[in-house]
Amino acid sequence: MGFAEHRKTYWRGRFKVEPGRYDTVVDELGDVIRFRTKREAVQAANAEEAKVRAGKRKDPAAGQITFGEYASRWYAEQDLAASTMQNYRRHLEDHLLPEFEGQSLAEIQRGHVDAWDKKEKALYALSSVKTWRATLHLVLEDAMDEGLIESNPATKRRGRGKRAGRSSARGPEKVTTNPLGILLTAERAAILAGRDDEFVATVTKGYTGMRWGELVGLEVAFLRPAAIRVERQLYELDSGDFERCPPKDDSYRTVDIPPFLSRLLTEHVQRTKPAACSCHSKAYVFRGQGVSRTGETGAKVIDVARRAGVSTGTVSNVINRPDMVVEPTRDRVRQAIADLGFTRGGGAVDQAAHWRRNGFATWLFTPAVSGWYPKKAPQEARPVPILGEPWPGVPARGRGAMTRADSCWVAIAKGMTPHGLRHTHKTRMEGFRTPPKLMDERLGHIDGSIQARYSHITKEMRAALMADLTGEWEAALDARASMAATSPVAVLDALLRERAARPS
Structure with a gap:
């Protein structure tokens, strides 16, 4: 039992800490607590002695x-x-x-x-x-x-x-889009990047709901004929290195993909022939770019080719061996070079093993969905200037881009981030009335409720979802074709032409 000890003008509490040894009640700073009454001192001493018996008493000097x-x-x-x-x-x-x-x-x-x-x-x-x-x-x-x-x-x-x-x-509501928005965003991202990789990557993210790290870390070995196996992700560290690690919350899963997406990915791998990276010795489906897309980088050869309606090889010939190109084509290419302000070497694009989140989100995805380049000192946020032909436009880059431009892109889904495509995929599945169990499986979520434990996924559920996604994709292609019959993005252009040639 603790006891009170009178000290002239106050009481202090005393309690046993071990046989033959007593201590005094102190505050968190180690100072003796001066109690006004004997009762308060006894109560505090008893409380401290109880902690000693329970082994929970804190050493006053520890803090x-x-x-x-x-x-x-x-x-x-x-x-x-x-x-x-x-x-x-x-x-x-x-x-x-x-x-x-x-x-x-x-x-x-x-x-x-x-x-x-x-x-x-x-x-x-x-x-x-x-x-x-x-x-x-x-x-x-x-x-x-x-x-x-x-x-x-x-x-x-x-x-x-x-x-x-x-x-x-509350945070701001997550911005989402629709199937046509996914398609248009993918097309613009590919135009800004100067290659088809970003088109395939954006469509893949929009129709699977994969996380960014899972998309960047998608290895060729994990592509299946009708599915993607999510086994790893790449996490970008502050050092600039990429950590190859399990997906978030160990959400290993197999994501069914519709036939159109399986074809896009297969043809993409055949076209790009991914090689093993030096950091992990793994072949990844998607590559990065070494040059930041700040909007100030000069026009690229692919921009000139798209503007003139020719191949990049033809543009190279006009620049290096003009006698090999017929005069009308040569004139078109030279006019495109003047329109875009192209300079030799100004639009060179280095390849990197992996996309960096900031590079993709800031300089490709954000301009694609909003129509604006973000603020970056010393420049303020500004519209993406474009030359109107071929539709949906070729970005004008470099000095005087705004004066050479015909127009600017309008917003598709202003404020949407790459993660917004994951929200979009969930929203589309909700619209299909997809069973919650199947939605959780695709997104890598875990529902620990009794209802989820007694729910199971059937082949019919998977087939219905694939049919719904395919239907939305085809409707988006038709809507895009009604805007313009062709596209400067080679992959999309082939899809539009194929769609137009099908029997009505």
């Missing part, structure tokens, strides 16, 4: 370790996926250590955490601050489990100190 020291030790003890370790390091180094590094764990109070939270929200997105606070909570929760602190000051009290409920923290 004096600084947050920086503990966070370094905590991080070193983690053994998680490379992507998670990178995120934790970024959260700690960029947002938590600058604020809490020099403070002892015992000094960090709820008011300080809330003040930091409010300051961060004034500078960054709410979702980002929520993630950083979750990391802080995790670190301090482990410190509490070790007995270094009594409570976790990063724990959020529900509904306290807020003017609104959960609705105040």
Whole structure:
């Protein structure tokens, strides 16, 4: 039993820590607590002695370790996926250590955490601050489990100190599109990139719902005649390296693909002949590009070829061996060179082993869906200037692009991100009334409910979904053909011509 000891103007609580040894009740800073009454001192002493018996009593000096020291030790003890370790390091180094590094764990109070939270929200997105606070909570929760602190000051009290409920923290609604939007976005991305790879990749993402890392990490070995096997993903680290790791949440799965997509992928592999990369010694379906598509890179040979309606070989001949090309064609190519402001070597495109998220999303996908290049110092956001022929236009690049352009692209789905294609795929399946079990399988989600456990996927369900996706694809091709019968993207142009030649 604990007891109270009178000390002139106050009482202090005393309790047994081991036979023949007593200790005094102290606060989190190690200072003796001065109780006003004997009863309060006894109650506090009994509580501390109970902790001693339960083995839960905290060493008063333990909380004096600084947050920086503990966070370094905590991080070193983690053994998680490379992507998670990178995120934790970024959260700690960029947002938590600058604020809490020099403070002892015992000094960090709820008011300080809330003040930091409010300051961060004034500078960054709410979702980002929520993630950083979750990391802080995790670190301090482990410190509490070790007995270094009594409570976790990063724990959020529900509904306290807020003017609104959960609705105040809502993020913007995810932008989605429709099958025609997928097709038009894919076509524009291919035009901006100067090759057909981006067309096939965008269509694949839109009709499978694969995550970005899964798409970039799709190996040729995992292509099946009527399916894609999701076994790996490539995660881009801050160092610039790509980590070959399991898909998110170990969502290994086989994604059925309709015949049109199987053909697109098969012909793409036959055309590009993927070779093993130097980083993983694996052959990947999709390649990257080494030159950033900032809109300031000069026009490429493929741009000139599309504008003039000839092959890239013909353009090369006009530039290097003009006598080999007939005069009317030579004049068309030279006019296209003048229109586009093409300069020799200005539009060279290096190949890279893998697409980088920022390069694809920022300089291809965003301009394709919004019709605008994003802001990048020293330039402000600006429309994508295009020459109107052939439809849907050839981007004018380099100096004076705006003055040479005929028009600009209109938005397809302004604000949509590559991940929005995953949301789009789920939305389309909802419209087909696809069974939830099949939707979860395709997207790599897990439903632990009893209903899901008693639901099963049949061949008929898979066949119905493939038929629905094929029907939407063919309708999108017909809608695109009604806009223009041809396309500057070779893969799409062949599809449109084939569609037009079919018996009515």
